[in-house]
Structures are given as C-alpha cells and as structure tokens.
Amino acid sequence: MTLSAKAFQRWLQSIAPDASTADVCRISGIKRTTLAQQLVRGKVSVSTVVSISRAYKINPVAALAGFDAYRVLAGPARPPTRNELVSQISTADLLRALLVRPAMEAVHSAEAPALTPAPHATSVKNWVDAIDDGEVRHRVSAATGVAPQNYSAQLTANRLSPELAVATALAAGVGPAGGLVATGVITEEEAGWPPGARQAALDSLSDGELVALAGERLQSLGKVLRRQEQDQAQTEKIWENLG
Amino acid sequence: MIEILQWSTLAICALVAAARIPSTLRGENRSLFGIFSLMTLAILLSIQGPYVVIDQAMGGINLANLLLRFVIFGAIFFLGVRISRGFGADSAHRLITGKAGMVVLVAVSVVMVALFFMMDTAGSSAGLVAISGKDARHFALVEYYGAAGRAYPAYVALALLPSMVRAVRDRLPVLVRIAAALLALGGIAVALTLLFPVIPPSLGSIEFIINYTAILCFVIGLALIWAARVVNGRSAARRRTSTET
Numbered sequence: 001m002t003l004s005a006k007a008f009q010r011w012l013q014s015i016a017p018d019a020s021t022a023d024v025c026r027i028s029g030i031k032r033t034t035l036a037q038q039l040v041r042g043k044v045s046v047s048t049v050v051s052i053s054r055a056y057k058i059n060p061v062a063a064l065a066g067f068d069a070y071r072v073l074a075g076p077a078r079p080p081t082r083n084e085l086v087s088q089i090s091t092a093d094l095l096r097a098l099l100v101r102p103a104m105e106a107v108h109s110a111e112a113p114a115l116t117p118a119p120h121a122t123s124v125k126n127w128v129d130a131i132d133d134g135e136v137r138h139r140v141s142a143a144t145g146v147a148p149q150n151y152s153a154q155l156t157a158n159r160l161s162p163e164l165a166v167a168t169a170l171a172a173g174v175g176p177a178g179g180l181v182a183t184g185v186i187t188e189e190e191a192g193w194p195p196g197a198r199q200a201a202l203d204s205l206s207d208g209e210l211v212a213l214a215g216e217r218l219q220s221l222g223k224v225l226r227r228q229e230q231d232q233a234q235t236e237k238i239w240e241n242l243g
Numbered sequence: 244m245i246e247i248l249q250w251s252t253l254a255i256c257a258l259v260a261a262a263r264i265p266s267t268l269r270g271e272n273r274s275l276f277g278i279f280s281l282m283t284l285a286i287l288l289s290i291q292g293p294y295v296v297i298d299q300a301m302g303g304i305n306l307a308n309l310l311l312r313f314v315i316f317g318a319i320f321f322l323g324v325r326i327s328r329g330f331g332a333d334s335a336h337r338l339i340t341g342k343a344g345m346v347v348l349v350a351v352s353v354v355m356v357a358l359f360f361m362m363d364t365a366g367s368s369a370g371l372v373a374i375s376g377k378d379a380r381h382f383a384l385v386e387y388y389g390a391a392g393r394a395y396p397a398y399v400a401l402a403l404l405p406s407m408v409r410a411v412r413d414r415l416p417v418l419v420r421i422a423a424a425l426l427a428l429g430g431i432a433v434a435l436t437l438l439f440p441v442i443p444p445s446l447g448s449i450e451f452i453i454n455y456t457a458i459l460c461f462v463i464g465l466a467l468i469w470a471a472r473v474v475n476g477r478s479a480a481r482r483r484t485s486t487e488t
Contacts, residue, residue, distance in 0.1 A: 231414050234331060235475075238419060241329030242465060243272065243472030 002043035003067050009039075011049070011066055015056050028055035046070075046162040050185055060186050061177050072166060077192025078175030085193070085201035087130035088182060090120030091217045094202075098214050103207035115198055119184040122220070124158045127182035131172035139171040140164065159183065245451045246290075252455050252462075253286040259466050274321050275465065281318035282458060285311055289454075291369040298367035305364040308371055312355060312392040316348065319433075322461065323399040326426060329468075332406030339402055351395045358388040386440060393436040400433035400457075418471035422464040429460030 016024060021039075025032045028051045038044045046064065053060040065074035089097075096112045098104060128136065141148045144167050154160050160168070165179025177191035189195070205213065260279035267276040287293045288311040298307035320339065327336035338344055362384050366373055375385035407427035411420050432453050439450055 227414075234413070235415055235419065237331060238329040238415070238468060239472040239475075241272065241325050242275065242468045 002038075002045055003049060003069065005039045005042040005044055007067055008044040008049070011063070012052070015052075015058060015063075024052060024055075028052045046185060060190050061180070061192070069163065070166060072170060072176045077177065080175055080178050080181075080191075080193050080197065081131070082201045082204065083130035084127060084174060084178050085198045086205065086213065087126035088118035088120070088123055088188070089198055089202055090116055091122065091214070091221060092116075093120075094210070094214050094217060097202055098210050101207050101210060103211060115202070118181055118188055118198070119158075122158055122217075123182045123184070124160050124179075125155045125220075126217075127179065128155055128160075128168060131169070131174050131178070133172070136168060136172045140168050143167055143171060245448060248451065248455050249286065249290045252458055253283065253290065255459065256283045256286055256462050259462055262466075263469075272325075274325060275469075278318050278321050278325070278465070279462065281314050281321075282462060285314045285318060286458065288314065289369065294369040295367045303365065303367050305367060305371060305374065307367070308364075308369075309356070309359050313352075315392070316352070316395050319396045319399045320348070322465075323403060326403055327406065330406050330410050330423070332403065335402045335406050339399055344398075344402075347398050348395055351391050355388060355391040358384055358391060362388070390437075390440065393433075393439065396433050397437050400430035404430040404434070416471050416475065418467050418474065422467035422471065425460045425464035425467065429457045429464060432457035432460060 012019075012024065019027075021035065022032060024030075025035055030048060030051055035044075035048060038048060049063055049067075050060040053063040061073050061077070064070040065072075093112070093115045100112045137148055137151060140146070141151055144164060146164060151164065154164065160179060160183050162180060162183070162185055165183050165185070166176050169176045169179045175191070177186065180186045181188050181191045181193065188198070202210075256279060260276060260283050263276040263279055267273050288297065288307055294307055294311075298305055301307050301310070323339040324336070326332070327339060362371075362374055362381055363377070364371070364374055368374060371385050371388070375382050404427060407423050407430060410423035411427065413420070413423075415423070435453050436450075436457070442449055
C-alpha cells in the first residue's frame, strides 16, 4: 500500500525540517518528477521513503514503522527463522556450498565463495514457501482482500508489493520485515538480520538437508525453464509462420 | 460512411501488402504477401466503382463477382493454413487442409458456380444487387449464392476460433496476444456473416460493418504479429550487444 502524502510530508518535516523537495531529491537520488507525481496523487511509494531514509542515515524499517499502514514494523527486530535465512540464499550459492561438502567427495576442501546478498531470482517465492504452513496464502488473501490468483501471479514473477510482503509475514507469524528483504526493498542489515546469519544457517544444514533443498530448487528451476522454453518455441513457431 | 470504410480498408490492406514486399523478396513467408494481396483484390472487387470497371473488362456478366468469391476462398484458406500452423492448432489445421476441409471447399464451390450460372447475370452490379432485384427467383438465387459464398469462410473461421481464444490467454508476448484477440474477433465477425439472411434490409449497413470489421481484424492482427517479431528481433539484437560490451 502506498503512504498518504500528508503523512509523508509530516515525516519529511521531522527528519529534514529545512530541506526543500529539490534538496531531498538530490540527496536521495529520487527523480524530482517522480516524487512530485507521487505527492500530487497523494500516494507516496514505500521505496521513496526507503531511499530518503537511507540518504538521511535513518533505518528505513524504523521510518516505515512511523506510518500507520506499517506500524507492525515497530519494535525490536524479530530474528529471522532458519528457513527464511536459507530461502534468501540464491540457488547458485546453494549449489556452490553443496559442491564443497564432504558428501560430494570434495577432494580439496575449498571454501565456497561468500554468499551474494539477498534478494535473488526466486527469493520472493522461496521466502513464502519457507514460511508457508499450507494456509498462509489463504490467510493473506482473507486479510488483504487480494485474490489468491493475483497473489500467486506476483510470486511467480518474484514480486510482492510491500503491503503484501508485510501481510504475509504477519500471517505466517515471522518477523514483519522479512518480506521486505526478500523483495529487495530493504537490506538484511536494515531488517536487523545478524551479519553472517544466512551463512550460519547454510552451515547448519546437514549434507542431506542441503542436497534435498538443492534438489527442490533445481526441480522448480527446471520447471520454470522448461515452461519458458516451451513458450519461446511456441512464439518462434508463430513468427516462423506469420512473421 | 460505408464508402469511407471501404476505401480506408482498401488503403490499409494495400499498404500492408506493399510493406510485405521487401520481406517477400527476401523469401520470408511469401504466402503472407499472397494473403494480403488477395485481400486487397477482394476489397477492390467489393467496391462499386472498381468492380464495374473490372467486370466490364471481363464481359459484363458479373464474372468478377464469382472471381471475388474465389479470391476470398483463396485468402481465407491460406490464412487458415498459416494461422493454424503458427499457433500449433493441429485440429484446426486438419479441419482446413484435411478431407473435411476439402469436401466443404469443393461442395461450396460447386454449389456456388451452379447457382451463378442459373442466374441471368448480365449487367455489372457490385454485390449482384441489380440481379437480385430482377424477380423473385433471382432474389432467392442471389440469397443462396451469397450464403454459399459465406459458408466456406465461416467454416475456416470457426475452425480457428478456439485456438485463437486459447492463444489470448497463453503466456505469449503481449503483441501476439493482442493479435490473437483481433484474429478471434475477425473469426467471430466472419461467423456472424452466416446470420445475414435474418438481418432485416433496413439494417443492411450492419452487413458492411461486419464484413469490413472481419477484414480489418485479420489484416491488423497479422500485421501485429509481424510487428511483434520485428520488435523482438530488435530487443534481442540489443541484448546481444549489451552482453558483448
């Protein structure tokens, strides 16, 4: 959900009392026209608040918590669950970690390279899968009024609006900021995830767990790729005959 | 109003056909150029002015109208073949090129030619309007002749319709899905021509609108698929250069 322009102006007043809109845009790197349009429409996007917070060295989660719609983000950061942490490790990183495990008969025990920061190509879907008890999607759509098929469509596209990301975290009973990390709105650090937490979670997986997880990821990746290839082949055929 | 519709449809169709000339010379999908040319000729033959000129050259017994029917059959046949193959509509492809399609095409053609020669067709008149006005027998014959001429295009359009509707909902590029929607709309319009006999004469202009809607939908739909390919080719080329740098 977007934030009301009124509340946004009030917030901006409190963090940068003397700054003009032009100053704010320059410091935060937001296009002036973008901000002006958001203000005129009375709907300021979450990413605008995040960018401005970062520019003024304020934690974006704390800043968002000041707005009514995101009040749930207030309070001390709740640590992410292990499943959440692992869900934010890219498939490529998982496979690299797997290759240096003893189970893969690694002769030279080389260190896997450092993890790439979240989000990754399927981070949103993996995050929801990691916290889903089977009913989360229903609860989210009941709570927000968003139709289940629209919700699924967003997940498939590795997207989730900030509002839905927070609603999903609430419905699953995990830390409210986790979804914002998975969608790339804020960083792990901003969400209060301990440094190295993902690496630690990865290290805590047994060989068996890691192989099973990598297998699941590869299987769903394979499905997506196959579907893309089929779509591509169909499109090529249309162009071959009608282009 | 109808004149404007006729001439602008002719212009659009001729433009698209002309735009296909370079790719036809390169050997890409030559039959598409054929389809557009046939459609242009068909529109030309359905407008009073050019119709009379052409028909006079052919002897003034409305053979041009018979020619028009077969031009439409040819265009719709090749259109059906290309679309069903492109969209992977195997059942539609079988219905059009298989035994059933051939039986329908031959039967309709035979009936149409027979009806044509049962009439006294002297005196050029687009749409055989003057012939139809001669007497009750000619009125009925022209009606049957027209119905036969609409039957084959409607058959092909109905065969294609399900796969077009499916393509609209498929995960295809947006332009291709819009094109499929237009082709579906064109197909519906062609199928609606079967209902012409029950349209009261006072609403005669509806017939023109349906006919030209069908042609415009087909032409613009096909042009959109072509545009989608060009757009895709360009963005693919850009992707290639951006990964090289």
